[in-house]
Amino acid sequence: MEVISNVAIAGVIEFESYTCASDTLGSSILKAVVGSKRxxxxxxxRHLSEPQLPESVEVLRVDYDSAPDLTAALAHQDAVVSVLTTNAMNTQxxxxxxxxxxxxxxxIPSEFSANIGxxxxxxxxxxxxxxKLCDVLQQTAEKNPNFTYSLIRNGPFLDWSLAFGFFLILKGGETHLYDGGDRPFSTTTLTTRGKAVVEVLCHLEDAKNRAVFVQDIVTTQKKILKIxxxxxxxxxxxxxxxxxxxxEARAHENYANGMFDLVSALGFFCRSVFAEGYGGEFQEVDKELLGIRQKTNNDxxxxxxxxPKSDQ
Structure with missing residues (x-):
């Protein structure tokens, strides 16, 4: 059985803080990988970044635009986990x-998204x-049998979405119910996503060259509102x-006019999570592979x- 010993995590990560955007993507994965002690x-x-990391973690400064630089940095590494942001997709x-x-x-690319299959x-x-990145990985694996990949799909982040008002505004007032708020969707906490990364690295063959689906719970906006x-x-x-x-229609108009901001992207995100037929509720979840207990309504x-009741 193949064993992963050395793991490189690509991206700027602050180990202790959960307040910045890069951190919500990276630190939960770092904590899970380091905490597993495996x-x-x-x-x-990047050369100019100053990540705050545990002493047990080695830091290598790299030029993400230089394949030779990255090749040298990845010598003796068994696996790469990318936590680079969406804006840095081409960097991968x-x-x-x-x-x-x-x-x-x-x-493991920085996908961590909806069911884009x-x-x-x-x-x-x-x-x-x-x-595009999925296609590149598939083609690369076909040409290089010793190179494999795993895609992790987790839906919207449950804890992040609650804190920042994606599901509803926790402080009260007007709250949006997308398409009525009755559509079931899969959602996952950042911590569980980190555990999923660890389990994928520990089950190489079972997670080889495919999408791995993880969720904490299937719920609806109306259920969240009721609670x-x-x-x-x-x-x-x-x-x-x-x-x-x-x-979605407004988002297409904004994109056509060169407005690629978060507000525009939100139209597409909401469509993929809450609309009928877009796969927001995962039909097959890798429960046995990941060994992750599903959360209850009490959880x-x-x-x-x-x-936190932020002023969204």
Whole structure:
């Protein structure tokens, strides 16, 4: 049985803080990989970055635009986990090239998204760079049998989405119910996503060259709203039905006019999560492979109760 010993994590990560965007993507993975005590961990950081990391983690400064630089940095690494942001998707192309040349056996890209294997979701422009990367990985693995990959699909992040008002505004007031708020969707906490990365690295053959689906719970916006009302009876919510089809149409217009901001992308995100036929509820989840217990409504209630009530 193949064993992964050395893991390189590509991206800027702050180990202790959860407040910045790069951190929500990276630190939970780093904590899970380091905390498992199964791997020697190296961080590939840009030359000008100053990541705050545990002493056990080695930091190598790299030029992400240089495949030769990355090849040298990845020497003796068994696996690469990318936590590079969506804006840096193309940066993963030389990273893949360097990984192949260095003899890396498993590559986990910075996908961590909706079910973009669903044709409707895959057609949304916000996911095109991820689709392109999947195609590159598949072609690279076909040409290089010793190089393999795993894609991790987890839906929207449960804890992050509660904190930042993606599912509803926890402090009360007007809250959007997308397409009525009744559509079931899969959602996963950042911590569980980190555990999934560890398990994928420990089950190379079972997770080889495919998408691995992870979720903590299947729920709906209305269920979340009902629990929030139970937890905070003093707050009042004013539901507003919002059409994801109209959101998508506006997002296409914005993209056509060169507006590639978060507000525009939100229309596509909401479509992939809440719209019928877009695969927001995963039909097959790798429960046995990952060994992750599904959360209950009581767990969800605890998360809602403990989520910060930001001024979204």
């Amino acid at each position: 791997f020697r961990v190296t961080i590939l950081a 192309l030389p990273l893949i090239e360097g990984a192949v040349k260095a003899g890396v056996r498993r590559f 669903n044709p409707k979701a895959a057609a949304l422009p916000v996911y095109h760079s991820k689709i 929030a009302q139970e937890v905070n009876p003093e707050r009042t919510w004013i539901p507003k039905i919002v059409s994801t089809a109209e959101m 969800l209630k605890a998360l809602i109760k403990g989520a």
